[in-house]
Amino acid sequence: EVCIACRGMADQALYLGFDFSTQQLKVVCINDSLEITHEYSVEFDSDLREFGTSGGVIKHEDGVSVTAPTLMWVKALDILLDKMLSAGFPFSRVVALSGSGQQHGSVFWREGAESALRALAPDKTLASQLEGWFSLPHSPIWMDSSTTAQCRELEQKCGGAQEVANRTGSRAYERFTGNQIAKIFQQKGENPTYCDYDKTERISLVSSFGPSLFLGSYAPIDWSDGSGMNLMDLQSKDWWQPALDACAPDIREKLGKPVPSNTVLGSVSSYFVKKYGFSNDCKVVAFTGDNPASLAGMRLEEGDVVISLGSSDTLFLWINEARPQLMGHVFVNPVDKEAYMALLCYKNGGLTRKAVRDRYCGCASWEEFDKLLDSTSPGNDGNIGIYFLDPEITPSGQGERRYSKDGSLVESFPREREARALVEGQFLAKFSHAQRLGYRISRSSRVLATGGASKNKRILQIIADIFDTDVYILKGTANSASLGCAYRAKHALMAEGTRFLDAVRTAQPYQLAVSPTPGLHQQVYLPLSERYAELELTLTQ
Numbered sequence: 001e002v003c004i005a006c007r008g009m010a011d012q013a014l015y016l017g018f019d020f021s022t023q024q025l026k027v028v029c030i031n032d033s034l035e036i037t038h039e040y041s042v043e044f045d046s047d048l049r050e051f052g053t054s055g056g057v058i059k060h061e062d063g064v065s066v067t068a069p070t071l072m073w074v075k076a077l078d079i080l081l082d083k084m085l086s087a088g089f090p091f092s093r094v095v096a097l098s099g100s101g102q103q104h105g106s107v108f109w110r111e112g113a114e115s116a117l118r119a120l121a122p123d124k125t126l127a128s129q130l131e132g133w134f135s136l137p138h139s140p141i142w143m144d145s146s147t148t149a150q151c152r153e154l155e156q157k158c159g160g161a162q163e164v165a166n167r168t169g170s171r172a173y174e175r176f177t178g179n180q181i182a183k184i185f186q187q188k189g190e191n192p193t194y195c196d197y198d199k200t201e202r203i204s205l206v207s208s209f210g211p212s213l214f215l216g217s218y219a220p221i222d223w224s225d226g227s228g229m230n231l232m233d234l235q236s237k238d239w240w241q242p243a244l245d246a247c248a249p250d251i252r253e254k255l256g257k258p259v260p261s262n263t264v265l266g267s268v269s270s271y272f273v274k275k276y277g278f279s280n281d282c283k284v285v286a287f288t289g290d291n292p293a294s295l296a297g298m299r300l301e302e303g304d305v306v307i308s309l310g311s312s313d314t315l316f317l318w319i320n321e322a323r324p325q326l327m328g329h330v331f332v333n334p335v336d337k338e339a340y341m342a343l344l345c346y347k348n349g350g351l352t353r354k355a356v357r358d359r360y361c362g363c364a365s366w367e368e369f370d371k372l373l374d375s376t377s378p379g380n381d382g383n384i385g386i387y388f389l390d391p392e393i394t395p396s397g398q399g400e401r402r403y404s405k406d407g408s409l410v411e412s413f414p415r416e417r418e419a420r421a422l423v424e425g426q427f428l429a430k431f432s433h434a435q436r437l438g439y440r441i442s443r444s445s446r447v448l449a450t451g452g453a454s455k456n457k458r459i460l461q462i463i464a465d466i467f468d469t470d471v472y473i474l475k476g477t478a479n480s481a482s483l484g485c486a487y488r489a490k491h492a493l494m495a496e497g498t499r500f501l502d503a504v505r506t507a508q509p510y511q512l513a514v515s516p517t518p519g520l521h522q523q524v525y526l527p528l529s530e531r532y533a534e535l536e537l538t539l540t541q
Contacts, residue, residue, distance in 0.1 A: 101206025297484025385421030
């Protein structure tokens, strides 16, 4: 659970990168040499059983509402920092910290909550002092798809789907925070115990909630994660008033003013100095979303493609000009405020891989699942599976389909075919969507894989063969979001004008994980990707 690998000089400054992800709270520590010195984590399901989550979330009876207990994240930070203290972690050497949060999730602070943050007593836990200070005890998260009506309303009031995309980076999406706020505002009179919206003092993203705990005051939303709300104008980097008006009244005051992602927000509060031994001068750098943080952690350059394999899967790349489409997203780049990042997000990622593994393949472990993959040939003899167990984002749809070689629907596959259909289907989709959006994935480019499943060589080989390019990983950690935020913490303290990529140039190089099998892409996966694209339409129409 706790991995400590002390390297380098004992007096080197340290930098922390936290990640409030879907299933766990993680932290990575680096030194001035950019070496990872410590990693810790807290698993929500196993370490905080009292909150009753599965996969870190609570799925509600309506089948579309998905939330997480806000206090669970607070208590997780208590446990994580206590674990570090017990292990003798040198908090006094930390000069800066930053972090990330699962994108789109929101936290509703009750009136008076900031006063409670400022008055935290070091002889008590954060959770015991902040319980009751959230006007919405269960935070809507990225898996929630209950706001279809609010999405249509936003697009109708703001000039249509493409105009919303042009201004905010994405058409209206159910999980995006603006639409979640609109729903909560509209339902406040129907169920007053659901959310005391009128008594809400501040609305944070998960990524601005985290630094608020460390600062002892409300932290602003950063530009990059703020791009994932359907509320921020990509060009002005301020809230877009027509979207605010369509969402709820007086929302600008509840959100605060967004800031550049490399902003130094202040120093840690006295609570952390007295309780854990942080330095009074330890700086808190703006947190960002987990996907933008992974861009930093992977040290993405133009021409690279990142595939992040987490609870959800994402594909993203660095772009210099924002050209939003109706599918996919454009965010402000977290390490270069003049650039952008493009992203495709898939709700059916790691959680779906595990569900299909358990339910249909009858496997108790990934090792057993890998043996099933090994027993089948690339292309699965023309059999294709589409698994949208949860309502999918890219493209919009839900359900399962299995197609035989001749294109006919079948009820089920043998377990070994099921395994390969699952993995190939997920990455044929990513390749197909990337091509459709004009991404140029050539033999000279790289795929950089991150997230939990990036440790699985069988899955990486399928990615390499489908994309027909080398796949690289960062050896030693799968936590690219946490690592990216540790890098960002260090970069924020460097001389103004220092480029992020120059700041991290000496970091551990990528490791080649797998190379594509010669000829397999052209002979098998290119025609299969065309078939997949046609079949996917039948599920989404």
